[in-house]
Amino acid sequence: xxxxxxxxxxxxxxxxxxxxxxxxxxxxxxxxxxxxxxxxxxxxxxxxxxxxxxxxxxxxxxxxxxxxxxxxxxxxxxxxxxxxxxxxxxxxxxxxxxxxxxxxxxxxxxxxxxxxxxxxxxxxxxxxxxxxxxxxxxxxxxxxxxxxxxxxxxxxxxxxxxxxxxxxxxxxxxxxxxxxxxxxxxxxxxxxxxxxxxxxxxxxxxxxxxxxxxxxxxxxxxxxxxxxxxxxxxxxxxxxxxxxxxxxxxxxxxxxxxxxxxxxxxxxxxxxxxxxxxxxxxxxxxxxxxxxxxxxxxxxxxxxxxxxxxxxxxxxxxxxxxxxxxxxxxxxxxxxxxxxxxxxxxxxxxxxxxxxxxxxxxxxxxxxxxxxxxxxxx
Amino acid sequence: xxxxxxxxxxxxxxxxxxxxxxxxxxxxxxxxxxxxxxxxxxxxxxxxxxxxxxxxxxxxxxxxxxxxxxxxxxxxxxxxxxxxxxxxxxxxxxxxxxxxxxxxxxxxxxxxxxxxxxxxxxxxxxx
Numbered sequence: 001x002x003x004x005x006x007x008x009x010x011x012x013x014x015x016x017x018x019x020x021x022x023x024x025x026x027x028x029x030x031x032x033x034x035x036x037x038x039x040x041x042x043x044x045x046x047x048x049x050x051x052x053x054x055x056x057x058x059x060x061x062x063x064x065x066x067x068x069x070x071x072x073x074x075x076x077x078x079x080x081x082x083x084x085x086x087x088x089x090x091x092x093x094x095x096x097x098x099x100x101x102x103x104x105x106x107x108x109x110x111x112x113x114x115x116x117x118x119x120x121x122x123x124x125x126x127x128x129x130x131x132x133x134x135x136x137x138x139x140x141x142x143x144x145x146x147x148x149x150x151x152x153x154x155x156x157x158x159x160x161x162x163x164x165x166x167x168x169x170x171x172x173x174x175x176x177x178x179x180x181x182x183x184x185x186x187x188x189x190x191x192x193x194x195x196x197x198x199x200x201x202x203x204x205x206x207x208x209x210x211x212x213x214x215x216x217x218x219x220x221x222x223x224x225x226x227x228x229x230x231x232x233x234x235x236x237x238x239x240x241x242x243x244x245x246x247x248x249x250x251x252x253x254x255x256x257x258x259x260x261x262x263x264x265x266x267x268x269x270x271x272x273x274x275x276x277x278x279x280x281x282x283x284x285x286x287x288x289x290x291x292x293x294x295x296x297x298x299x300x301x302x303x304x305x306x307x308x309x310x311x312x313x314x315x316x317x318x319x320x321x322x323x324x325x326x327x328x329x330x331x332x333x334x335x336x337x338x339x340x341x342x343x344x345x346x347x348x349x350x351x352x353x354x355x356x357x358x359x360x361x362x363x364x365x366x367x368x369x370x371x372x373x374x375x376x377x378x
Numbered sequence: 379x380x381x382x383x384x385x386x387x388x389x390x391x392x393x394x395x396x397x398x399x400x401x402x403x404x405x406x407x408x409x410x411x412x413x414x415x416x417x418x419x420x421x422x423x424x425x426x427x428x429x430x431x432x433x434x435x436x437x438x439x440x441x442x443x444x445x446x447x448x449x450x451x452x453x454x455x456x457x458x459x460x461x462x463x464x465x466x467x468x469x470x471x472x473x474x475x476x477x478x479x480x481x482x483x484x485x486x487x488x489x490x491x492x493x494x495x496x497x498x499x500x501x502x503x504x505x
Contacts, residue, residue: 012431014443060431062443090425090438114425115440153423155440 012060013252030194031368038373055282064089085112097143161201240317240333247295417499419459459499
């Protein structure tokens with residue numbers, strides 16, 4: 001039931017993530033798009049997106065991320081960036097660089113794009129290519145050159161997992177060779193496609209420790225030349241993350257079809273209706289919808305969260321992870337050692353310590369693509 | 379002076395479903411500790427604007443935001459690369475009908491320079 005009291009004291013949706021499309025030329029095994037993305041093929045048109053941008057800005061949004069899928073596949077990307085910029089958004093583009101060329105990069109700059117985050121095209125099918133600095137490196141070098149040439153900072157993101165974590169030194173060297181200002185080495189979080197592939201993707205403790213040690217050695221060596229962020233998988237923590245900085249707290253995702261979500265994976269939660277921008281205004285969605293009010297604050301909690309003295313720090317962790325692992329969106333995030341379901345995380349971690357060659361069952365990786373999506377959700 | 383309430387929206391990296399709330403701006407600590415530029419201006423990659431909804435000046439940077447308190451906002455809105463620090467102090471003293479703001483302004487601009495919110499204006503010497 002929509003809780004009117006919950007909307008008192010709720011701040012604006014500072015962060016608008018516009019997922020322009022689920023279409024993507026890549027097939028990443030850790031993709032955060034929903035596994036059933038192929039059944040949400042409809043996309044908002046240009047005018048719908050412009051209305052969304054205006055309404056969100058009026059509601060107080062200041063950061064706008066254009067993401068996907070691959071947002072560059074939208075031919076109207078420049079139009080949307082220009083409108084967002086005109087409205088006073090700080091505009092961020094999250095792209096693999098595939099499909100970017102000098103003409104489009106120049107047009108994006110004219111449109112007022114503030115920031116580009118380039119992700120490595122590590123779809124793992126091309127792991128060897130990725131590591132041998134050939135085709136992928138050439139593409140990244142071309143795009144990195146364009147980004148630098150237009151005066152943006154060069155921000156690289158590389159999703160880390162069991163299959164590439166041992167090459168972290170090469171990845172850092174590659175980022176240095178691209179003259180990156182900032183490198184984000186974010187371990188995979190286990191949702192959506194990454195959850196399907198978890199047994200193959202979760203690194204061992206030893207792998208993580210080695211990668212972190214190497215990263216620190218590089219930090220000491222390169223100083224301020226390039227800053228490196230390293231994110232450990234939360235399975236190796238004993239307290240959950242404050243997911244999305246709190247449900248319906250600052251973060252508003254609009255999926256390609258116009259569904260408004262508190263995070264990009266929340267659509268998986270059972271028994272919750274999320275509104276569409278086709279039926280309601282951004283202000284109504286943010287302040288007054290059932291979906292956004294459901295897990296705001298701490299009022300929804302049950303034990304052990306309800307009486308926990310740390311409940312305000314992490315707000316019980318991630319609702320999607322609670323559902324994925326414990327089967328209950330109201331449960332404490334099983335990452336927490338106070339959770340009755342922590343054994344599920346421990347089992348996954350224990351399994352991750354076993355070399356692949358010692359495993360009785362090794363499943364092939366599931367690559368993100370529309371055919372797989374339909375097969376998995378039919 | 380406490381310049382600002384730091385209020386960072388989550389990172390835009392959707393691959394980390396748990397956004398890091400305290401990710402600093404990209405160019406925050408690049409380069410050596412900075413002295414106050416003679417004619418400071420808002421650094422490249424940052425945007426200063428008035429936010430009606432928040433009733434405050436905010437500084438936006440890649441995937442983040444700093445909400446400024448009133449005095450920080452009044453100082454930064456005058457950092458246009460043309461005005462000198464002395465001019466800014468002078469203007470503020472006139473605007474608020476007071477005197478002796480020099481130390482506060484300098485203290486804040488030291489913080490702002492360290493955070494890389496301001497850089498040397500075009501007419502200043504580049505270092």
